[in-house]
Amino acid sequence: MFNLVTRVQSAANQSLTSASILTGIVIVLTLLQLFKDNVWGIDTTTISNIESKSSIKYSFQYGSVNRKPKENNKITFDLDTDLTKLFNWNTKQIFIYLTAEYPGKSQGSSNKVTFWDKIITNKEDAILKLKNQRSKYSVWDVEKGFRGRNATVKLEWNIQPHIGPLIFGETSGIGSFEFPNVASK
Structure with a gap:
């Protein structure tokens, strides 16, 4: 049930989700700064x-x-x-x-x-x-x-x-x- 493939897939999904959230935050902050300027x-x-x-x-x-x-x-x-x-x-x-x-x-x-x-x-x-x-x-x-x-x-x-x-x-x-x-x- 908890084999190596499942653990790798879980870590990859967690990394991808974190990277997507971080990218979204960067985009929003960039646009806010451009609107502010x-x-x-x-x-x-x-x-x-x-x-x-x-x-x-x-x-x-x-x-x-x-x-x-x-x-x-x-x-x-x-x-x-x-x-x-x-x-x-x-x-x-x-x-x-x-x-x-x-x-x-x-x-x-x-x-x-x-x-x-x-x-x-x-x-x-x-x-x-x-x-x-x-x-x-x-x-x-x-x-x-x-x-x-x-x-x-x-x-x-x-x-x-x-x-x-x-x-x-x-x-x-x-x-x-x-x-x-x-x-x-």
């Missing part, structure tokens, strides 16, 4: 001097299909932000990314693209003061082109903890720009 209301972000540059590309790497030209866009921007509130004892790293959202072709729809991103691994690097930063990615629209539409730019973040789920949010700093009209060749 009001990380979803970070208002120290300024996105300014956004300049958009569009061009026509024929390469498959830039969204061209069947060698038909595709409008391609890059931006330069200034970014000033302090994300130190996002770091606590359970933060492994933070993934930040600059997105632009603009109206889609159909009524009420919108498109969202990512122009730039960065991984921050420690609190000392969480204060960013970027001037004339070029976008990391060259983007194209799912439609034929951007056609001079207005875009809203936001800095979004993703906390990757040592233990627990990924936590997403965005700063309250918002910038905007207009995609230039580019005539296809």
Whole structure:
């Protein structure tokens, strides 16, 4: 009745239950600390001097299909932000990314693209003061082109903890720009 297999199974179940409870406590404490620090209301972000540059590309790497030209866009921007509130004892790293959202072709729809991103691994690097930063990615629209539409730019973040789920949010700093009209060749 009390053989070795039963004892090992009992010890394994006790260990797994204890580890699950401890993980739950860590997750709850992490979320409580983030709510206490009001990380979803970070208002120290300024996105300014956004300049958009569009061009026509024929390469498959830039969204061209069947060698038909595709409008391609890059931006330069200034970014000033302090994300130190996002770091606590359970933060492994933070993934930040600059997105632009603009109206889609159909009524009420919108498109969202990512122009730039960065991984921050420690609190000392969480204060960013970027001037004339070029976008990391060259983007194209799912439609034929951007056609001079207005875009809203936001800095979004993703906390990757040592233990627990990924936590997403965005700063309250918002910038905007207009995609230039580019005539296809």
